[in-house]
Amino acid sequence: MSDEVAGGKTTRDTAGEPAVRRRWRLDARVMLPAVALAVMLAGIFVLQPRAMSYNGLRLLLGLGLPLMFAAMAELCVIAASDIDFGLGTFIGLVNCIAAKYLASEPLLAVAVLAGLVLAYAAMGAFIQVRRLPSIVVTLGASFVWLGLAVLVLPSPGGAVPDWLTHLVRLRPPLVPLPIVAAVLLGLFGHWLFMRTSYGVVLRGVGSTPASLERAGWSLLVARSTLYGLAGVFGVIAGLLVTGLNTSGDATIGAAYTLLAVAAVIIGGGEFVGGVVSPPGAVIGAFIMLLTGALLSFMDVSTDWQLSVQGAILILVLSTRALQRRRS
Amino acid sequence: MRAVPTRRWLNDNRWVWSFTAAALVWLLTIFIADWRGPLATLSTALGFATFYAIVGIGQMLVISTGGIYIDLSIPSVMVLAGYLSMGTMGARDAGLLPGIAVALAVGLAAGVANVVLIRGARIPSMIATLASGFIMQSITIAYSHHSTAKPAPTLLDFSLSHVFGVPTIALIFIVVTVGVGFVLARTVFGRSVLATGQNARAAYLAGIPIPRTIATVYIISGLLAAVAGMLLAAYSGGASLNMSEDFLLMSIAVVVLGGTSISGGRAMIAGVWGASLFLYLIVTMLNVLGVGAGVRYVVTGIIIIVVLALSDQHESA
Numbered sequence: 001m002s003d004e005v006a007g008g009k010t011t012r013d014t015a016g017e018p019a020v021r022r023r024w025r026l027d028a029r030v031m032l033p034a035v036a037l038a039v040m041l042a043g044i045f046v047l048q049p050r051a052m053s054y055n056g057l058r059l060l061l062g063l064g065l066p067l068m069f070a071a072m073a074e075l076c077v078i079a080a081s082d083i084d085f086g087l088g089t090f091i092g093l094v095n096c097i098a099a100k101y102l103a104s105e106p107l108l109a110v111a112v113l114a115g116l117v118l119a120y121a122a123m124g125a126f127i128q129v130r131r132l133p134s135i136v137v138t139l140g141a142s143f144v145w146l147g148l149a150v151l152v153l154p155s156p157g158g159a160v161p162d163w164l165t166h167l168v169r170l171r172p173p174l175v176p177l178p179i180v181a182a183v184l185l186g187l188f189g190h191w192l193f194m195r196t197s198y199g200v201v202l203r204g205v206g207s208t209p210a211s212l213e214r215a216g217w218s219l220l221v222a223r224s225t226l227y228g229l230a231g232v233f234g235v236i237a238g239l240l241v242t243g244l245n246t247s248g249d250a251t252i253g254a255a256y257t258l259l260a261v262a263a264v265i266i267g268g269g270e271f272v273g274g275v276v277s278p279p280g281a282v283i284g285a286f287i288m289l290l291t292g293a294l295l296s297f298m299d300v301s302t303d304w305q306l307s308v309q310g311a312i313l314i315l316v317l318s319t320r321a322l323q324r325r326r327s
Numbered sequence: 328m329r330a331v332p333t334r335r336w337l338n339d340n341r342w343v344w345s346f347t348a349a350a351l352v353w354l355l356t357i358f359i360a361d362w363r364g365p366l367a368t369l370s371t372a373l374g375f376a377t378f379y380a381i382v383g384i385g386q387m388l389v390i391s392t393g394g395i396y397i398d399l400s401i402p403s404v405m406v407l408a409g410y411l412s413m414g415t416m417g418a419r420d421a422g423l424l425p426g427i428a429v430a431l432a433v434g435l436a437a438g439v440a441n442v443v444l445i446r447g448a449r450i451p452s453m454i455a456t457l458a459s460g461f462i463m464q465s466i467t468i469a470y471s472h473h474s475t476a477k478p479a480p481t482l483l484d485f486s487l488s489h490v491f492g493v494p495t496i497a498l499i500f501i502v503v504t505v506g507v508g509f510v511l512a513r514t515v516f517g518r519s520v521l522a523t524g525q526n527a528r529a530a531y532l533a534g535i536p537i538p539r540t541i542a543t544v545y546i547i548s549g550l551l552a553a554v555a556g557m558l559l560a561a562y563s564g565g566a567s568l569n570m571s572e573d574f575l576l577m578s579i580a581v582v583v584l585g586g587t588s589i590s591g592g593r594a595m596i597a598g599v600w601g602a603s604l605f606l607y608l609i610v611t612m613l614n615v616l617g618v619g620a621g622v623r624y625v626v627t628g629i630i631i632i633v634v635l636a637l638s639d640q641h642e643s644a
Contacts, residue, residue: 083453085575130636133589135397139576140631147624154621258457265454272395272451303469310461313454314444321449 028323029268030280032316036266037283040290047297054176061178064289065168066091066240068185070256071263071285072278073233076226078261078269079193079276081206082127082134086142087234087260090116092253093149094238099158099248106161117231124227128220142257149250158248168243182282189278202226206274259288262309266316287312341586344638345601349608356612366492372607374494378562379603381500381555382574383581384507385548387599389452390582391511392541393524393591396445396452398548400437401578402571403460405556407467408433409566412557414474416482423479427557434553437463438546445545446538471568478561486562496558501600508596520544524591580606580631584638606631 044060045052051060070091077084094113101109123141127134170177193199204212205222213219241252265271266287267280291308295301337343353372357365382401389398412430416422437459444455478486488495511517519540522530531537560566583589584605585598609630613623 126632126636132635133583136579136583136589136635137632139579140628140635143576143624143628143631145628147621147626147628150619150621150624154619258461261457262454270451271453301469303472304465306461306465306468310458310465313458313461314448314450317450317454317458318444318448325449 029320030277030283032319033267033280033283033287036312036316037287037290040287040294044290044294044297047294051293051297054174057179058171058176060293061176061182061286061289062168063244064178064286065181066237066244067256067259067263067289068182068282068285069233069237069240070260071267071281072185072189073230073237074257074260075189075264075269075276075278075281076230076233077134077138078264078271079203079206079274080124080134080223080226081272081274082138083261083271084138084230085135085257086138086140086145087230088253088255088257089142089145089149090120090231090234090253091238091241091256092250093145093152094235095241095245095252096149096153096158096248096250098164098239098242099160100153102164102242103159103161113235117228117235120231120234121224121228124230125220125224127227128223146250153248153250156247156249160242160246164239164243165246168240182286186279186282189281193276193278198225203274203276206272206276208274259309260285262313263288266313340595341638342595342598342601345585345598345605348634349601349605352605352608352612356608356615359612360615368608368611370489370492370494372604372611373497374562375610376600376603376607377494377497377500378555378559379574379577379581379606380504380600381558382548382552382578383585383599383603384504384596385544385551386578387582387585387587387594387596388507388511388520388544389548390579390587390589391520391524391591391594392544393527394589396541396544396591397579398441398456398545398552399453399575400441400456400460400463401548401552402574403463403467404434404437404549404552405559405571405574406566406568407437407463407470408553408556409560409570410467410470410474410476413476413478413560413566414470416477416479417475418477418479420479420481423481426479426482430553430557431550433556434550435546436549437553438542438549441545441549442542446541467568471566476560476566478565482557482561483564486558496562504596504600511594511596516540516543521592521594524588524593526592576631577603577606584631584634586638 048056050056070087074084074087077087094116097109097112097116101112123137126132127137168177172180191199193203201212201217201222202225204217205219205226209219212222237256238253242248245252263284264276264281265284267282267284268277269275269281288309291312292302292305295305295308353365353369356368357363360368382405386398386401389396408430411433412426415429416426440459441452441456444450444459445452448455450458486496490498509517511520519530519535519537522533522535523537523540527537556566556571559570563570581599581602584602585600586595587593587598606627609627610623613626618626
C-alpha cells in the first residue's frame with residue numbers, strides 16, 4: 001500500500017544511486033528483452049528452418065528497418081519524460097512528401113523534410129516554454145500531420161526515386177541489412193545518450209530537470225534537441241517506409257506510434273525519469289515485429305498479432321515490476 | 328496576493344471558457360451559413376458532442392485521480408463494445424437487451440482488466456491501458472470477420488430521436504453529468520478522487536481508500552466508453568473498425584480544454600461538455616466552409632494545441 005505513495009518517486013530514487021549500480025541495473029533491463037527476442041527467434045527457426053538463412057532473415061526482419069528508427073524517435077521524446085503520440089502520422093506525412101516530391105523535385109522535398117525536423121524541434125521548445133502536457137500537444141500534432149499528409153497526397157500513390165528503393169534492398173556481405181542497421185543504430189544511440197557528455201544532459205531533461213537548470217544548462221535547448229532528434233529519426237523512418245512500399249499513403253504510419261512506444265518500453269525505457277536504452281529500443285522493435293511472423297509460422301491468424309504484442313508488453317512490464325519490488 | 332473576486336470565480340469555474348468558445352464558434356458558423364438553421368446546427372452538434380462528452384467524463388475521473396493515471400484503452404473499448412453489442416443485436420429487437428448487457432459486460436471487463444494490470448501487476452497506467460487496448464482491438468478484428476454488427480431497430484430509432492428538438496442521448500447524458508458532478512462535489516467517493524489527485528500521500532495518510540478509488544474510476548471509464556461505443560455504433564447504423572479512431576485525442580482533449588487539470592486533483596465536469604461542443608462545432612464550421620478532410624484535420628489539431636497553450640495550466644487551484 002505504501003507503494004502507492006512511493007510510486008511516483010521510484011525513479012527519483014534511482015537517479016540518486018551510485019552510477020555503477022545504476023548502469024548494472026540498466027543492463028539488466030536490456031537483458032530481459034534480449035532473452036525474449038532470442039526465444040522468439042529460436043521459435044521461428046524451429047518452426048521454419050529456412051528463415052535461418054541470409055535471405056530468410058532479410059525477409060523476416062525487413063520491415064524492422066522503419067520500425068527501429070521509429071522506436072529511436074520515440075525514445076528521444078520519452079527520454080524527456082514526455083510521450084509522442086503523433087509519431088506515426090508524422091511518418092505517414094514524410095512518406096507522402098517523399099512519394100510526391102523526392103523523385104521529381106528532390107531539392108524541394110529535402111527542404112520540406114528539413115522544415116519538418118525544425119517543426120519537431122519547435123514543438124519541443126513550445127512544450128518546454130509553456131510547460132504543456134506533451135500527450136495532448138502531440139495528439140493535436142498527430143491531426144496536423146495527418147491533415148497535411150492528406151493535403152499532399154489525397155489518395156495513395158506517387159513515385160519513389162531509385163536510390164531509395166535500392167538503399168532498402170542493399171545486400172551487405174554475410175549479414176543482412178536489417179541486422180547491420182540495427183547494430184549500428186543501437187551502438188550510435190548508446191554512444192549518443194550514454195557516452196557523450198551532452199547525452200547526459202539530454203537524459204537529465206527527463207530525470208533531473210531542476211539540477212540541470214541549476215547547473216547552467218538550458219532546458220529549452222536540450223528539450224528542443226531531443227524533439228529535433230526525434231524529428232530526424234522520424235524522417236528516416238518515413239523514408240525507409242517509402243523505400244519499402246514504393247508508394248505514399250497518408251494512413252500508412254498510424255500503427256507506428258503505439259508500436260514505437262511499446263518497443264521503447266519493452267526495451268527498458270520508462271515513462272518518467274528519462275530512463276531509456278537505445279539498444280533495448282532496437283531489440284524491442286524487433287520483438288514487436290516478429291510477433292507477426294511467429295503467428296503466421298504457427299498458423300494462427302495475424303488478427304491476433306495485437307493481442308500477442310499486448311501480452312508481451314504486460315509480461316515484460318509485470319516482470320520488471322516484480323524485480324523492482326524484490327530489489 | 329489576493330485575487331480579484333471575478334478572476335477568482337473564473338479560476339474556480341474554468342468551464343466558462345469552453346462554453347464561451349463554443350458559443351463564439353457557433354455564432355461564426357451560423358454567420359457563415361447566412362443565418363440558416365442556427366438551432367438545427369446546435370442540435371446536430373450537441374448530438375455528436377455527446378459521444379465525446381460520455382468518454383470525456385470517464386477520462387476526466389481517471390485523470391483527476393492524479394497525473395500518473397490515464398485511460399488509453401477508451402477507443403478500443405468503444406469499438407469492441409460497439410461490435411459485440413451490434414453483433415448480439417443482429418438488427419433484431421429481440422437482441423436489444425442482450426446487446427446492451429454485452430456492451431456493459433465489455434466495459435466492466437475492460438475496467439477490471441485495467442485495474443488488475445495497474446494495481447495488481449503494478450504496470451504504469453499508460454502501458455497497462457495501451458496493452459489492454461491492443462488486446463481488445465485484436466479481439467474486435469477477429470470478431471469483425473463474422474458478424475453483421477447492425478443495431479436493433481429500437482436502439483437505432485432511439486439514438487436518432489429528439490425531445491423538443493434536443494437529441495435524447497444528449498438529454499440523458501446531461502442528467503448523468505449532473506449526477507456525476509454531484510457525486511464529485513458532495514460524496515466521499517468524489518472527494519476521494521480529488522484528494523488522491525491533489526496529493527496521494529496526504530490522501531493515504533488521511534485514510535482514503537486509494538486502491539478502491541482508482542479501481543472505481545477505471546471501471547466507470549470502461550463502462551462509459553462501452554456505452555458510448557454501443558450508442559455510436561447504433562447512431563452510425565452499424566459498428567466499423569475505425570469508428571473510434573479520433574477518440575483517443577478527443578477523450579483527452581475535451582477533459583483538458585474543459586479546464587480539468589492534467590496533473591489531477593481538479594475536475595471541471597461542465598467543461599467536458601463545453602469543450603466537446605466547441606470541438607464538434609469547429610468541425611461543423613469547417614464543413615459549412617466546404618473544406619476537405621485534410622484542412623479539417625490540420626485546423627482541429629492546431630486549435631487544440633493553441634487553446635491548450637492559451638489556457639493557463641499552472642495557475643493555483
